[in-house]
Amino acid sequence: MKNNVVRSPLFYVGDKYKIINEIKQYFPDEIHCFVEPFVGGGSVFMNVDATDFLLNDLDKNIIAIHQMLCESAVNPTIFYQKVDAVVKQYGLSCSYKEDIVPEELKREFVKTYYARFNKLGYEKMRSDYNQSKDRSTFILYMLLIYGFNRMIRFNKSGDFNLPVGNVDLNQNTIKALNDYFCLTEIKNPRWYNLDFEDFINQVTLTPDDLVYLAPPLFDNV
Numbered sequence: 001m002k003n004n005v006v007r008s009p010l011f012y013v014g015d016k017y018k019i020i021n022e023i024k025q026y027f028p029d030e031i032h033c034f035v036e037p038f039v040g041g042g043s044v045f046m047n048v049d050a051t052d053f054l055l056n057d058l059d060k061n062i063i064a065i066h067q068m069l070c071e072s073a074v075n076p077t078i079f080y081q082k083v084d085a086v087v088k089q090y091g092l093s094c095s096y097k098e099d100i101v102p103e104e105l106k107r108e109f110v111k112t113y114y115a116r117f118n119k120l121g122y123e124k125m126r127s128d129y130n131q132s133k134d135r136s137t138f139i140l141y142m143l144l145i146y147g148f149n150r151m152i153r154f155n156k157s158g159d160f161n162l163p164v165g166n167v168d169l170n171q172n173t174i175k176a177l178n179d180y181f182c183l184t185e186i187k188n189p190r191w192y193n194l195d196f197e198d199f200i201n202q203v204t205l206t207p208d209d210l211v212y213l214a215p216p217l218f219d220n221v
């Protein structure tokens with residue numbers, strides 16, 4: 001990876017992965033506690049050294065995915081077994097492991113063959129997720145990975161409603177997941193799901209701590 005920058009496995013829209021080195025120029029050399037009220041996909045905290053990490057986001061699904069991945073970091077083998085089982089159950093492509101997309105489909109749909117191949121399986125996974133009484137954060141993560149632009153979006157009725165994306169679980173995803181597993185085992189972050197003001201109000205800061213703010217640009221925060 002260029003300049004040792006690692007990418008978050010949430011592939012978050014607006015993530016700071018590409019400009020992390022510019023951002024870090026403004027950080028002190030030593031940080032005791034790194035505090036992020038708008039953590040999003042987490043690509044900033046992943047690339048920062050500190051003793052403690054307090055990470056918050058208002059989006060409960062984002063925090064649930066971070067917590068699920070942190071728990072999976074204890075035993076990534078079990079996580080990847082679950083990935084394999086879901087890929088098999090829904091007949092999804094999984095290019096990190098093997099290329100199962102027929103050459104004919106690739107020739108016919110040169111730029112969209114992943115979306116064509118995964119559409120039915122993805123829609124079944126999405127429908128199972130939406131109908132489930134006890135929705136699985138792991139399946140939400142799989143929807144994110146195989147979904148349009150790797151985003152999370154729910155409609156007014158509370159159903160996940162993004163269409164299939166033209167992506168699959170590839171080597172970049174695996175690298176991002178493995179980096180995340182390694183780093184969170186070391187950093188041991190604490191997660192919060194609060195409005196940023198409530199979060200900041202309950203943190204006791206010292207002069208050695210750093211609060212990094214990356215609020216949404218177009219929302220009324």
Ligand SMILES: C[S@@+](CC[C@H](N)C(=O)[O-])C[C@H]1O[C@@H](n2cnc3c(N)ncnc32)[C@H](O)[C@@H]1O
Binds near residue numbers: 014216221
């Ligand atoms: C620009 S993104 C942060 C991107 C992040 N730095 C990254 O690299 O992935 C802004 C985040 O703020 C969160 N957010 C929006 N309003 C918020 C609020 N009132 N309190 C806390 N978080 C909020 C959004 O859910 C979103 O994840």
